[in-house]
Amino acid sequence: MGFLSSLNFLNPFALILAAAVPSAILLLYFLKLKRREVPVSSTFLWLKAIDDLRVNSPFQKLRQNLLLILQLLIALGVALALARPAANVGGSEGHDLVLVIDRSASMSTRDGGPGNPTRLERAKEEALRLIDDLSIGDRAMVLGFADTADQLQNLTDVKGMLRRAVAELEPTHRGSDLHDALAFAASLTKTQQGRQPEVVVFSDGALENVAELPESDLPVRYVRIGEPAGVKNFAITGLDRRRSLEGGDIYQIFVEVANTGDEDGVCGISLYLDDHLIDAKEVDLKAGRTASVLFERPSLTEGIARVQLEGEDWFELDDKAWTILTPQRLLEVLLVTADGNYFIHNILRIDPLVDSAALKRIAPEEFKAAESGIGDYDLVIFDRTSPGEALPPGSYLFLDAVPLAEGLGLMDAVEHPDIVEWDESHPATRFTDLSLLAINTAHPIQIRTGDRVVLQSTAGPLIVEPDDPTSRSLILGFDIYQTSWPLQSSFPIFFANVLRWLSAAGAEQRGSQVRTGDTVRVPLPKQGATAKVTGPDDEVHEIEPGRPEEQMATFSRTDLVGIYDVEGAEGGFERFAVNVLSRSESDIKAREQLTLRDKRVAGEAKAEERNREIWWWFAAVAFAFVLFEWWIYNRRVYL
Amino acid sequence: MADETTTTDPAAGKGASVPTVPVVSEGPILDADFIGRLSKLDIISRKIFQGKIKGEKRSKRRGQSVEFADFRAYVSGDDLRFVDWNIFMRLDRLFLKLFLEEEDLFVYILLDGSKSMQYGSPSKFHYARKIAAALGYISLVNMNRVGIGAFSSQLDTVFSPTRGRRHLHRMIKFLEDVTPAGGTDMREACRRFALEHPQPGVCIVISDFLDRNGYDEAIKYFAARKLDIHLIHVMADEEVDPPLVGDLRLVDQEDGDVTDITVSAPLLRRYKANLEAFIESIRSYAARRGIGHVFTTTSRPFDELILRYLRERKLLK
Known part of the structure; x- marks a missing residue:
């Protein structure tokens, strides 16, 4: 019984055959089909022999039907083999599996070079193998994840649906974040009482935001897809372009190239503008190292710039990157200030992006949101004066002032707050060092959840980007005059950053280049308008x-x-x-372990099956019967 | 021709007079070379037969002939021509000289022409026909009267008793024209043949004896006539050792009777035992009644059967 209770049928439908085929054979026997007619001189000697035989052995019927019995046994053996019997070697029945398949960009890696299957294809194979391995009573669901997770197939025991869900899994070029998938699996535990699902992650293990994964005590298995060592890949991990510091309308293009493989090598980098090669460079990169390359050509003023790494490696997606070079447009800026602001005014006046002729200064009492035509300005700066009314969508900079919004405000003045940290990833603080910023008096900013703190002091946030879906604005909780800032090099850089980020030009610049999975904000000409976005695959999305x-x-x-x-x-x-442009996706070395929030899961190079298939055993028995029957038929040796 | 020693080289001497032997589908019934060797043979009659004319056979019946046999005392009514006057002169008693009377012999050949004889390769019928032709030829060249009857469910055709080598061609033609057809009813056929041919002689029945009604009733008609009877039992190799395998539907060639069998070793064993018993029953039937019996299969070389086997069985000399 021990053996029988651990016996599963992975394809129980074939058992219908086991019932159908023998009945058909029996039917054929009863119908006496297929009897070959043989003329003989006389049947009377035969009749006598048959009669004698019948008299002599009561089991003659059975004996005569030995071939029939053998055929039934053969059919039974074949049917049992087709039913894919499997000995359960992996524990109890009634398993729920959550198959989580990584379809992030790195899963497009072709281990071993072009021509080999992608990691996603191999992950699908492994997943299909596990689906085939499901026993009666087992269920599974299929999740695909990149930076988010999609449920492709709900919990079911229908293998056909599971297989289809896996087969339909499409690769993406996005990053990989297991958060949603794990949260999904965890929620499943709550709804399926008594059955704890097992999460099987098919991935190369390159995950982002591991620290933010939900806590869970779900058993997790990690099926490692891809080579953990010996990989070959050069990647573009950074691409930026900015106006040349010398002014003018020429762009500089910065490219960060990383050798994420295990071999040292020389990497050729080509720059194309509107598909015309305009520059090429070479870097010698040791394994694991990164290099920066700067392209600066007079023709880099307008068009689509494409950076491409030459040569073949295992992962193609990070070998190309694009950026859009937009022609320069001068900004129109409105400065709302009571008595003028010398530093700000001069900063605006000398910035090549700003149309100094159109630079306008008005007093706070003159400012009426509805009348001033502020929608025409690319940027409105409020200097030490908060607007008394709600502002239309646009770009705003508040100096020691706040927009009219619930929860936002300036707190009481504090003396000499010390700078704690600043958000280096924020566009406004790039290339700046604010550690030496000395502030005499500041009004720390009262913030809401969702507001992004750019500069944090001991007294509270001092620079904040408020969370506003319609406008882009930045709040400084201090007066420029109360700081040493104008005397520091970070001051002009910060304001140059702010101008580019807050202004429409900045919006263009920001929107012109994103990472896969990021959202792009598209400005519309008027309320209620729609736009069409056509992707690289020529699919049109209406937004x-x-x-x-x-x-x-x-x-x-x-x-x-x-x-x-x-x-x-x-x-x-x-x-x-x-x-x-993702270091983690470009690092295509498959991780030996899957690092989750609080645990590490060792990878299985192949998905371990719970059922050991023993169909060949039944097939062998059936084959033996076939041989036996053949021998009997030919030699007439039986009985 | 009293015995074979008087014969000169038969092949050379008689080859020319033998008509061209027709060829049938399974080969010639008789070929010239074989015919030559047949000429040395003669049919043995173990009983005394009285022929219609003084024939070449030495009869056991004492009568008018040149060969002296014995004397016996005269009784009134005896033909005075046979009184041995020399002895009367010496002994003064009347004795009659007895002579061995020479007479011709009737050889009857009954050939089974039922459909069952068509079985086998070569068919039993072809084999049986060759035997009939050979025996017929031997009889003709020895100046016996040969009568042949072909039967199936009845007596189909009859070759009336004929004497003389010149009828050889006609006899072979007759044998050729017989085609196996119909079922087997030996009883009726033998009864008719025995009625139509009352003269005593040698009667040779060539058949497979596969008659559902049995063969013994039939043979009785000849036994009652005091004929010298020989049974030549012909069976095909395929009947002795059936090359059958699997699930089969056996169809009786004669009556279309159908029997489903699954060939198995015990069935084959049983069949062979039955066949053996069948052959044995014929053999013992014949032995009990002083009937000659020869069993042969179609694989036995034909000339061996005729030249040696039948001689051993005292059918030929």
Whole structure:
């Protein structure tokens, strides 16, 4: 019984055969089909022999039907083999599996070089193997994840549906974050009482945001897909472009190239502008090292710039990156100030981006949001004066002032707050060092959840980007005059950053190049307008504002790398580029262990099956019967 | 021709007079070379037979002939021509000279022409026909009267008793024209043949004896006639050792009777035992009644059967 209770049938439908085929054989026997007619001189000697035989042995019927019995046994053996009997070697029945398949960019790696299957294809194979391995009573669900998770198949025991779900899994070019998938599996535990699902992750283990994974005590298995060592890959991990510091309308393009493989090598980098090669460089990169390359050519003023790594490696997606070079447009800035601000005024005046002729200064009492025509300005700066009314969508900079919004405000003044930290990843603080910023008096900013703190002091946030879906603004909780800032090098850089980020030009710049999975905000010409985005795969997406009153639509289907064309957006926003630019995705070495929030899971090079298939055993028995029957038939030796 | 020693080289001497032997589908019934060797043979009659004319056979019956046999005392009514006057002169008693009377012999050949004889390769019928032709030829060249009857469910055709080598061609033609057809009813056929041919002689029945009604009733008609009877039992190799395998539907060639069998070793054993018993029953039947019996299969070389086997069985000399 011990053996029988651990016996499963992975394809129980074949057992129907086991019933059907023998019945058919029996039917044929009873119908006496297929009897070959043989003329003989006389049957009377035979009749006598048959009669004698019948008299002599009561089991003659049985004996005569030995071939029939053998055929039944053969059919039974074949049917049992087709039912794929398997000995359960992995514990109890009634398992629930959550098959979590990584379809992030790195899963497009072809281990061993071009021509080999991608990691996703191999992950699918492994998943299919586990699905085949499911016993009666087992269930599974299929999740695909990149930076988010999608449920492709709900919990079911129908293998066909599971197989289809796995087969339909499409690769993405996004990053990989297991958070959603694990949360999903955890929620499943709550709804399926008594059955704790087992999570099987098919991945190369390159996960982002591991620390933010939900806590769970679910058993997790990690099926490692891909080579853990000996990989070959050069990657573009960074791409940026900015106006040349010497002014003018020439762009500089910064490329960060990493050798994420295990071999040292020389990597050729080519720069194309609108598909014309305009520059090429070479870097000698040791394994694991990163190099920066700067391209600066007079022709880099407008167009689609494409950086491409030459040569073949295992992972192609990070060998190309695009950025959009937009022609320069001068900004119109409105400065709302009571008595003028010398530093700000001069900063604006000398910045080549700002149309100094159109620079306008008005007193706070003159400012009326509805009348001042502030929608025409690319940027409005409030200097030490908070607007008394709600502002239309736009770009705003508040100096020692706050916009009118619930929960936002300036706290009481504090003396000499010390700088604790600043958000180096924020566009406004790039290339700046604010550690030496000395502030005499400041008004720390009262913030809401969702607001992003850019500069944190001992007294509280001093620079904040408020969470506002319609406008882009930055709040400084201190007066420039009360600081040493104008005397420091970070001051002009910060304001140059702020101008580019807050202004429409900044919006273009920001939107013109994103990473896969990021959302792109598309400015619309008027309320209620829609735009069309055409992806690199020529799929057209219609986008519209999340709320009717907004003039901004969000596009989040940045699944693929390449150029996305935008139709119907406001002034000049015609296209944007989507790149991988991810160090973690480009690091294609498959991890030996899967690192989760609080545990490490050792990888299985092959998904371990719970059932050991023993169909060949039944097939062998059936074959033996076939041989036996053949021998008997030919030699007439039986009985 | 009293015995074979008087014969000169038969092949050379008689080859020319033998008509061209027709060829049938399974080969010639008789070939010239074989015919030559047959000429040395003669049919043995173990009983005394009285022929219609003084024939070449030495009869056991004492009568008018040149060969002296014995004397016996005269009784009134005896033909005075046979009184041995020399002895009367010496002994003064009347004795009659007895002579061995020479007479011709009737050889009857009954050939089974039922459909069952068609079985086998070569068919039993072809084999049986060759035997009939050979015996017929031997009889003709020895100046016996040969009568042949072909039967199936009845007596189909009859070759009336004929004497003389010149009828050889006609006899072979007759044998050729017989085609196996119909079932087997030996009883009726033998009864008719015995009625139509009352003269005593040698009667040779060539058959497979596969008659559902049995063969013994039939043979009785001849036994009652005091004929010298020989049974030549012909069976095909395929009947002795059936090359059958699997699930089969056996169809009786004669009556279309159908029997489903699954060939198995015990069935084959049983069949062979039955066949053995069948052959044995014929053999013992013949032995009990002083009937000659020869069993042969179609694989036995034909000339061996005729030249040696039948001589051993005292059918030929």
